[in-house]
Amino acid sequence: MNDFAIFMDWAEFAVRWLHVVTAIAWIGSSFYFIALDLGLRKDVPLPPGASGEQWQVHGGGFYHIQKYMVAPDQMPDDLIWFKWESYSTWLSGFALLALVYYLGADLYLVDPNVLDIPVWQAVAISVASLGLGWLMYDAICKSRFGNDNTRLMLGLYVILVAMAWGYTQVFSGRAALLHLGAFTATIMTANVFAVIMPNQRIVVADLIAGRVPDAKYGKIAKQRSTHNNYLTLPVVFLMLSNHYPLAFASEMNWLIASLVFLMGVTIRHWFNTHHARKGNPHWTWAATAILFVVIMWLSSAPMFRPDAEEAALPRGAERFAAAAGFDEVTDIVLGRCSMCHAAEPGWDGIHYAPRGVHLETGRQIALLAREIYLQAGVTHAMPPANVSFIEPAERAKIVAWYRAGASG
Incomplete structure (x- = not known):
């Protein structure tokens, strides 16, 4: 393997x-x-x-x-x-x-x-x-x-x-x-x-x-x-x-x-x-x-602030932010995932981002590259029941982007 x-x-x-x-x-x-x-x-x-x-x-x-x-x-x-x-x-x-x-x-x-x-x-x-x-x-x-x-x-x-x-x-x-x-x-x-x-x-x-x-x-x-x-x-x-x-x-x-x-x-x-x-x-x-x-x-007290955009990306995440296909994957995630994985989710019935995972910015997407790859690329675990209709071609782009970053 x-x-x-x-x-x-x-x-x-x-x-x-x-x-x-x-x-x-x-x-x-x-x-x-x-x-x-x-x-x-x-x-x-x-x-x-x-x-x-x-x-x-x-x-x-x-x-x-x-x-x-x-x-x-x-x-x-x-x-x-x-x-x-x-x-x-x-x-x-x-x-x-x-x-x-x-x-x-x-x-x-x-x-x-x-x-x-x-x-x-x-x-x-x-x-x-x-x-x-x-x-x-x-x-x-x-x-x-x-x-x-x-x-x-x-x-x-x-x-x-x-x-x-x-x-x-x-x-x-x-x-x-x-x-x-x-x-x-x-x-x-x-x-x-x-x-x-x-x-x-x-x-x-x-x-x-x-x-x-x-x-x-x-x-x-x-x-x-x-x-x-x-x-x-x-x-x-x-x-x-x-x-x-x-x-x-x-x-x-x-x-x-x-x-x-x-x-x-x-x-x-x-x-x-x-x-x-x-x-x-x-x-x-x-x-x-x-x-x-x-x-x-x-538990209804204010949630912690989202990650500061000005904070430097860890070395591992930098590779994914610079990998080929990152911009395309960012658009896919923002279109298919961020309606739930946000500080203020837009999906009816969801009041807080599942597991506290936010996917609203390029920085957050780069940090969570491995999870995105496993949940929405290799497997079809996300979105649940594919409610946001992510296409097979989009999943393939996620896989290609992650592997490009992992080998970079």
């Missing part, structure tokens, strides 16, 4: 697929064990050391599950560890971050209207923020401040709000919300890798050596697992946000993200309370609905 753009698009698709599959496995097992732990029966006869049990039915079979506080008396021969779901989710997510936002930094990561910095600086800030975020969070958890779980959760929320605002001061709106999700997901996976798993290994080693494991290791792991439980739903929202300009392209995007974390708490509180058989706090759904209505209202 000699078309690098097609190869990269399939690479992104493959990694995104892997990321979604591993995330389903991680989130599914996490939610399952939280529900299991909260729903254990403690008012029944139990073996020595057991703290609860539960009978479950699934797939035509019955399962009898018992939980041991700290650990059983003897180490089982076939102990199953739940860790690779988390590790694979983070690794595939970081790979996708690199493919989309680092390799496509000029388009997706850096916005000169927010902060005009070189790509290498933006990538360095991205990587450093993920690592430093974990170190800061871990230090707070281990400090005296972290001894009170409620206080710790409030402190964590303040950090997340600060990061939400901070990312919007550095990256494009799309990248800012995505990075907030990556920042949070890094904390969650590092909790598994650096705290939960090491503590479990200490307990296993004590059992093998015939020692009684210290209960503090289970307590610490439980604290981090609880944090992961409440952070999961906001992370999923933030990962999906890059498809919805109303979330990422509003000037209130950092506040929208901050409220999403509160929705994660209210939703999980209902499920956790329900699974623990402590009632059904329906007020949480009313609170969630109110928060979502506020988010919808905030």
Whole structure:
């Protein structure tokens, strides 16, 4: 295959697929064990050391599950560890971050209207923020401040709000919300890798050596697992946000993200309370609905300014602006695409440009050359159902122009 753009698009698709599959496995097992732990029966006869049990039915079979506080008396021969779901989710997510936002930094990561910095600086800030975020969070958890779980959760929320605002001061709106999700997901996976798993290994080693494991290791792991439980739903929202300009392209995007974390708490509180058989706090759904209505209202705030025409084109985009056929392609895009992909769309029923993509100027068209080529040249994905009647000859001109620029 000699078309690098097609190869990269399939690479992104493959990694995104892997990321979604591993995330389903991680989130599914996490939610399952939280529900299991909260729903254990403690008012029944139990073996020595057991703290609860539960009978479950699934797939035509019955399962009898018992939980041991700290650990059983003897180490089982076939102990199953739940860790690779988390590790694979983070690794595939970081790979996708690199493919989309680092390799496509000029388009997706850096916005000169927010902060005009070189790509290498933006990538360095991205990587450093993920690592430093974990170190800061871990230090707070281990400090005296972290001894009170409620206080710790409030402190964590303040950090997340600060990061939400901070990312919007550095990256494009799309990248800012995505990075907030990556920042949070890094904390969650590092909790598994650096705290939960090491503590479990200490307990296993004590059992093998015939020692009684210290209960503090289970307590610490439980604290981090609880944090992961409440952070999961906001992370999923933030990962999906890059498809919805109303979330990422509003000037209130950092506040929208901050409220999403509160929705994660209210939703999980209902499920956790329900699974623990402590009632059904329906007020949480009313609170969630109110928060979502506020988010919808905030999304109607002014969208970010379009790219400044006087800003210099990145080196890669310059080739497409100078490639043969650029003027013709510009006319095609303006005639077939810009009625929707505009700051003020002219198509009935469309109030904001799909995915925040604007195609009203030559500069914007040159910047989005690869996307135009894949969406309207190689494939017929755009316009949807070919509503603007783009001709096969016009698609051929888009393909010829892109390939001329890519080889230039």
